[in-house]
Amino acid sequence: MISVDEALSRLFALSAPLGSETVPLRHGAGRVLAEPVVAGLDQPPFAASAMDGYAIRETDHRPGVRLNVIGEAAAGLGFSGTLSHGEAVRIFTGAPVPEGADRVVLQEDVSREGDRITLTGPLEHGANIRAAGQDFHAGDRIEVPRRLSATDLALIAAMNVAELRVARRPIVAIMATGNELVMPGEAPGPDQIIASNGYALAAMAEAEGAEVRMLPIARDSESSLRHTLALAEGADLIVTIGGASVGDHDLVGKVTADLGMERSFYKIAMRPGKPLMAGRLAGSTLLGLPGNPVSSVVCGHVFMLPMLRAMQGLPAAPAPVRRGVLAAPVEANGPRAHYMRARVEQRDGACLIHPFEQQDSALLTVLAEADALLIRPVGDGPQPAGTAAEFIPI
Ligand SMILES: Nc1nc2c(c(=O)[nH]1)N[C@H]1C(S)=C(S)[C@@H](COP(=O)(O)OP(=O)(O)OC[C@H]3O[C@@H](n4cnc5c(N)ncnc54)[C@H](O)[C@@H]3O)O[C@H]1N2
Numbered sequence: 038m039i040s041v042d043e044a045l046s047r048l049f050a051l052s053a054p055l056g057s058e059t060v061p062l063r064h065g066a067g068r069v070l071a072e073p074v075v076a077g078l079d080q081p082p083f084a085a086s087a088m089d090g091y092a093i094r095e096t097d098h099r100p101g102v103r104l105n106v107i108g109e110a111a112a113g114l115g116f117s118g119t120l121s122h123g124e125a126v127r128i129f130t131g132a133p134v135p136e137g138a139d140r141v142v143l144q145e146d147v148s149r150e151g152d153r154i155t156l157t158g159p160l161e162h163g164a165n166i167r168a169a170g171q172d173f174h175a176g177d178r179i180e181v182p183r184r185l186s187a188t189d190l191a192l193i194a195a196m197n198v199a200e201l202r203v204a205r206r207p208i209v210a211i212m213a214t215g216n217e218l219v220m221p222g223e224a225p226g227p228d229q230i231i232a233s234n235g236y237a238l239a240a241m242a243e244a245e246g247a248e249v250r251m252l253p254i255a256r257d258s259e260s261s262l263r264h265t266l267a268l269a270e271g272a273d274l275i276v277t278i279g280g281a282s283v284g285d286h287d288l289v290g291k292v293t294a295d296l297g298m299e300r301s302f303y304k305i306a307m308r309p310g311k312p313l314m315a316g317r318l319a320g321s322t323l324l325g326l327p328g329n330p331v332s333s334v335v336c337g338h339v340f341m342l343p344m345l346r347a348m349q350g351l352p353a354a355p356a357p358v359r360r361g362v363l364a365a366p367v368e369a370n371g372p373r374a375h376y377m378r379a380r381v382e383q384r385d386g387a388c389l390i391h392p393f394e395q396q397d398s399a400l401l402t403v404l405a406e407a408d409a410l411l412i413r414p415v416g417d418g419p420q421p422a423g424t425a426a427e428f429i430p431i
């Protein structure tokens with residue numbers, strides 16, 4: 038059995054970046070930027086008014102001063118002349134500030150009669166002008182890699198960039214295995230259960246930017262496994278669920294070996310997740326997860342998601358870890374790192390980790406209540422409440 042860290046580094050060796058593609062800006066949300074975006078212009082491109090009011094000269098900015106209104110500047114249609122001492126231009130928010138003006142007074146601070154205004158004050162300090170390039174300048178860059186947020190898209194649009202070069206979406210084929218499994222909505226036989234964890238893994242992979250193909254359930258026979266694996270052709274990552282352990286019907290290891298998989302490892306010092314396997318099979322990376330629902334989803338967080346990030350050019354890094362303190366004592370841990378299902382509570386500025394009483398790796402109800410995986414290191418002794426500990430938010 039290898040350690041979790043060793044397994045991750047071997048998985049990263051199987052998770053090279055996949056290359057990039059061009060997408061319209063509208064489809065950029067959540068994608069990983071593969072080439073820097075370069076602003077094509079200054080924003081704002083001209084000094085712009087921040088308020089509705091009158092553009093004037095700073096030297097005229099005194100209570101009681103009277104000025105002639107010589108024209109108008111609106112957003113989209115500026116004033117083409119130059120403003121002199123004793124003059125004002127009616128101006129609206131977003132309009133270019135006319136030549137010669139260096140302040141905008143609010144219309145609330147002005148009284149107007151015909152084409153003359155009087156500054157009534159009290160006058161505020163701000164010039165109410167947004168300098169050209171105040172937000173960004175032509176040539177400013179958004180660097181890579183970066184997962185694009187909704188606001189990134191607005192920024193890129195403002196930079197006048199309509200298409201993006203982004204990492205290609207990893208194609209993930211998910212394949213459940215087992216004679217006992219039927220699909221949700223089907224009528225299970227007396228010895229059967231419903232295939233469940235593939236749905237969690239698919240949703241997790243999609244949220245990480247992958248394109249998921251759900252393969253049909255493979256039965257516990259060599260021919261069914263071969264047949265179903267063939268349907269994964271072209272996938273960047275094949276995720277198998279179940280059939281990974283040592284039982285007579287656990288055939289994923291044998292069949293993939295017969296098909297020529299270059300195995301990277303099998304079995305890790307982790308609980309749940311011991312029978313994890315990985316390798317390269319016919320141009321795809323294969324991640325063989327244990328069948329227990331919780332085991333497969335925990336391995337999804339700890340291994341699959343970091344792999345998908347690396348495939349999209351993000352740093353090859355473990356799942357982000359946070360620190361908190363144990364809200365209850367925990368027993369000594371054994372020879373496998375234990376990723377315990379837990380709930381995290383913020384109280385009085387402290388982050389309290391509540392591990393669940395029941396940690397059986399078949400309990401989806403517990404997993405659904407959990408928002409954290411408390412990490413118990415290999416051989417960790419019993420720990421009292423209040424001990425500092427690390428967890429992965431899920
Ligand atoms: N003698 C030993 N037995 C077991 C060992 C061991 O070291 N020696 N390891 C145990 C551990 S740890 C795990 S984890 C499991 C994993 O076994 P498999 O990966 O072979 O998984 P299966 O036997 O196929 O299934 C386990 C369990 O999960 C259910 N399952 C499977 N797929 C799904 C699915 N898609 N949706 C919902 N539930 C699923 C399956 O019915 C079984 O109940 O092995 C231990 N045994």
Ligand code: MOO
Nearest residue numbers: 309310311332398
């Ligand atoms: O390692 Mo198994 O994954 O305990 O349930």
